[in-house]
Amino acid sequence: MKHNTFLGAVLGAMICSATAYAIEPGEAAPAFTVKNVKGEEVSLADHKDKVVVLEWLNHDCPYVKKHYGSGNLPKLQETYTAKGVVWISINSNAGVNASDLAARSAKEGSKASQVVVDPDGKVGKAYDAKTTPHMIVIGKDGKVAYNGAIDSINSTDAADIEKADKHVVAALDALLSGKTVELAKTKPYGCGVKYAK
Amino acid sequence: MAGMKFSVLFAAGLPLVAPLSLSAAVKSGHAEAELIAGVSSYQPGKSFPVAVRLTVDPGWHTYWINPGIGGMPVKATWTLPDGWKAGELQQPVPKRFMTGDLPGFGYEGETVFLVDLTPPPGATGEAECKVKLAWLTCDDSACVPGDAELSVKLEAGDGEPGKDSELFKAAGEKIPAEKELGFMVRENGDQLTLFFIDAGEIDLSNVSAFPATPDVVDPADPIKIGKTRDAWMAYAKKSEYTEGPVTQLDIVLSGGKLKQPLLLSWRAEK
Numbered sequence: 001m002k003h004n005t006f007l008g009a010v011l012g013a014m015i016c017s018a019t020a021y022a023i024e025p026g027e028a029a030p031a032f033t034v035k036n037v038k039g040e041e042v043s044l045a046d047h048k049d050k051v052v053v054l055e056w057l058n059h060d061c062p063y064v065k066k067h068y069g070s071g072n073l074p075k076l077q078e079t080y081t082a083k084g085v086v087w088i089s090i091n092s093n094a095g096v097n098a099s100d101l102a103a104r105s106a107k108e109g110s111k112a113s114q115v116v117v118d119p120d121g122k123v124g125k126a127y128d129a130k131t132t133p134h135m136i137v138i139g140k141d142g143k144v145a146y147n148g149a150i151d152s153i154n155s156t157d158a159a160d161i162e163k164a165d166k167h168v169v170a171a172l173d174a175l176l177s178g179k180t181v182e183l184a185k186t187k188p189y190g191c192g193v194k195y196a197k
Numbered sequence: 198m199a200g201m202k203f204s205v206l207f208a209a210g211l212p213l214v215a216p217l218s219l220s221a222a223v224k225s226g227h228a229e230a231e232l233i234a235g236v237s238s239y240q241p242g243k244s245f246p247v248a249v250r251l252t253v254d255p256g257w258h259t260y261w262i263n264p265g266i267g268g269m270p271v272k273a274t275w276t277l278p279d280g281w282k283a284g285e286l287q288q289p290v291p292k293r294f295m296t297g298d299l300p301g302f303g304y305e306g307e308t309v310f311l312v313d314l315t316p317p318p319g320a321t322g323e324a325e326c327k328v329k330l331a332w333l334t335c336d337d338s339a340c341v342p343g344d345a346e347l348s349v350k351l352e353a354g355d356g357e358p359g360k361d362s363e364l365f366k367a368a369g370e371k372i373p374a375e376k377e378l379g380f381m382v383r384e385n386g387d388q389l390t391l392f393f394i395d396a397g398e399i400d401l402s403n404v405s406a407f408p409a410t411p412d413v414v415d416p417a418d419p420i421k422i423g424k425t426r427d428a429w430m431a432y433a434k435k436s437e438y439t440e441g442p443v444t445q446l447d448i449v450l451s452g453g454k455l456k457q458p459l460l461l462s463w464r465a466e467k
Contacts, residue, residue, distance in 0.1 A: 022437055062333075062342045130299060131267050148438075154269050156333065156342040187412055187438040191340040192267045192297035 022128040023147060025184035029138040030126040034090070034116045037102035042114050044138075047086045051175050053168070054136040055089045055112070056129045059104045061191035062156040064132050068108040070158040073133075073150075077111035080172055087112045092124030094196035121195040131190030137171045137181075146171035148186030226343030227254040227334040234326075235311075235365045238354025242318035245356060247349060248368055249273065249286065249310040249330065257334040257341075258305045261291035263409055265301030265416035269333040269342075273312065276327040280317030283326075287311040289371035290451040290458045291407055293419075296335045300417040302407055309368035316353075325350045373449045373460035380461040384435065384443045389414060391448070393422065393429040393461070401429040404453035409460065412438040413446050420448075 023030065029052070033043040044052065055073070057064050067073040077087045089112040091101055096117045105115045118124055127136055127147075137146035151164035171181045220232040228251055235246040251271065253259050260268035275283040288310055291302040314326055327348040334341050358365075379394030393401055401422045408414035415434040422431045435443065444465040451458035 060339065062340055155272075155331070156269070157331070185438070187266070187436075189269070190267060191335065192299045194297060194338065 023144050032123045036116045037098045050086045052086045052138040056134040058132040061132045063190040074109040074111050088114045092118040092121045093194040131188045134188040135168050145181045149188045154189035220347040223345035226341040227257040230345040232347035234349045237359045239351045240356035241320040244313045244315040246311050252307045257336050260303035263411040267299040268301045272331040274329045278324045282315045284313040287372045373458040376459045380463045382463045389433045391431040400454045404450050407449040409447035412436045
């Protein structure tokens with residue numbers, strides 16, 4: 001058998017390349033414990049048997065501003081927490097400050113169940129959170145049911161919110177009525193999460 | 198008095214009606230945009246190019262048609278007189294960069310996109326062609342969107358090239374030309390095998406490859422093309438966001454011994 005060094009080198013490079021491990025729909029959501037902006041511990045395990053939303057954010061990102069400035073995210077938070085969903089907003093950026101985030105969340109009208117800080121990026125990396133916003137929806141069975149973009153239009157224009165396919169809404173409505181989530185994974189859009197080096 | 202003024206203008210050689218073939222530059226966020234017509238007048242029924250020049254502040258970048266992860270392509274929305282048509286933004290070969298941890302494709306510094314505008318056969322009079330541009334610039338610490346409304350006005354005439362022919366020529370050389378080549382993609386689990394077969398023996402050594410179709414090839418994959426037996430080939434990691442089987446891929450090849458950048462398209466047989 002002819003040994004082709006080019007093929008060997010390429011295959012070798014592929015096997016050795018390290019990529020972050022994305023949590024695929026159907027996999028168990030990684031456990032975590034993290035502090036909220038009041039300094040209290042919040043664990044995923046506290047919310048067993050509930051539908052949980054993890055929402056990565058950074059209020060300085062124009063994509064997050066699109067969804068808060070328009071009232072879209074606060075409205076989703078209010079609507080779904082009223083239906084028993086636990087909504088956890090997470091900032092995994094290096095240097096995130098709890099009291100600054102508390103003030104900013106209040107200013108932006110957040111209605112999340114919890115706003116948590118993850119400055120060392122442990123939770124973000126466990127979920128391979130790439131952008132802000134990046135949405136993970138976890139079913140009552142503790143498995144990831146949706147991973148990806150908040151909706152279908154990659155833009156910073158609030159006028160696009162109404163026109164877009166509302167991926168997270170669709171996932172939550174399906175889970176809450178005991179149905180399968182049809183679109184379980186999409187490419188998230190937003191600013192990169194600024195992980196600590 | 199008015200009569201004398203009139204003849205002075207003629208003597209100076211100034212046209213009485215000057216075509217507004219350049220829109221003043223508009224700065225928004227971290228980039229400046231201009232719209233430049235490639236002709237000094239339009240000919241009814243005949244396409245002509247306009248250039249969108251985007252100049253991004255140092256340290257920032259903007260994005261290609263396939264932005265990779267976390268970016269956004271430049272958007273152009275045209276407002277044209279009745280019957281006029283505008284083609285897509287023709288995008289020059291991008292570069293690869295990282296925005297923090299996210300791999301992407303796009304541009305730094307000055308970039309010129311070309312667009313073909315086509316007046317209808319019966320077009321007459323002054324035409325104002327307006328474009329609304331939207332873009333995103335990012336650096337490692339932030340993203341800032343920008344937008345601009347630009348326009349050019351042209352009269353009907355002989356369609357002669359405008360004074361910026363060098364700009365248009367240089368821009369054209371950076372825009373990939375479509376080429377018929379035996380380009381084929383085969384999928385094997387998480388891996389894609391790209392085959393480039395050309396009876397004319399094209400030389401693809403040291404060529405850079407960029408996936409123009411979003412969400413087919415993992416943007417971090419360098420797509421190294423090498424020669425194996427009779428064909429040029431590359432292995433590339435599939436994007437984790439591919440929905441279902443891969444059915445199409447447009448790829449841009451540039452550099453190496455290529456005289457101009459190429460755009461190859463593969464579509465799965467039905």
